[in-house]
Amino acid sequence: MTPSTLEQHDTELRDHVAADVPWQTVVWDDPVNLMTYVTYVFRSYFGFPREKAEHLMMQVHTEGRAVVASGRREQMEHHVQAMHSYGLQATVSRAET
Amino acid sequence: MIVAGLGGGEGIRIVLETEEAMLLSELADQVDSVLLLGEADDPALGRLLPNAYPEDLEASEEFTRYTRESLVDGKRQAAQSVRDATAVDHPGDGVVQIELDQAQAWGWLTFLTDLRLILAERVGLDDDESDADVETRDDYLRAAYEWAGFVQGSMLEVLDPIKP
DSSP, X not given: OOHHHHHHHHHHHHHHXXXXXXXXXXXXXXXXXXXXXXXXXXXXXXXXXXXXXXXXXXXXXXXXXXXXXXXXXXXXXXXXXXXXXXXXXXXXXXXXX | OEEEEOSSSSOEEEEEEHHHHHHHXXXXXHHHHHHHHOOTTOHXXXXXXXXXXXXXXXXXXXXXXXXXXXXXXXXXXXXXXXHHHTOOSOGGGOEEEEEEOHHHHHHHHHHHHHHHHHHHHHHHHTTTOOOHHHHHHHHHHHHHHHXXXXXXHHHHHHHSOOOO
16 A cells, blocks of 8 residues: 555545534524424425424424534535525534534 | 415415505515615624524634625515515506415515514614604504514415314
8 A cells, every 4th residue: 555545545534534523403593483484494495294394393482492404514504594595593503422 | 465375386376455565565675775785783684694603703704705695695586576576556456466486485485584584673673762753663663574474474374274
């Protein structure tokens, strides 16, 4: 094995580990948004069944926040951008391990 | 204001009194102006374009750099489409009927959300003032806020009916 191959392997491994750290899309409570609207956004955008969408909406409403998705950081940023386009308060955060 | 489903398709029909259409058109124009001209420190803009990384300034700025323009464009297009659809050419005609497909209805729903976020922020700001003009203005803003919520709620009852 040549040194350059080893080096490349290390880089790939590091990227792989970094990419595996899960990130989250968090939606925060906002007294302005109608509960039916938040449920409809969750159903339409994420494709959640009604029961799951309503459960998450109630969690936002009663607990102040809910994790609605987790995965790669870029994907979470994409979701958060979509939530902002719908007028929901959403943030990207690193999952607690 | 009446919202009904369109037979067969997945769209809706909204029927507005002339006065309601004129009000909505005016409010949509104002939302577009806030998005176009709003100062960076306008708290209403902060509601429309929240911070994606409250605890990471660098990531927050990068997220803003990559997403702000398209978010603002999308919100402005939604406001402009509502403004244009509700423009009343002949005030004597009585009612304004608007048909929306699913995608257009989403534009209305997001516009109504943005409008309510702005109105909530504007009313909240002047809580400690007791000036009569401010109170009158706040009453008007509160009425518009409630009415926009009523329109959005009525749309959702048709778009996403809860089956018993």
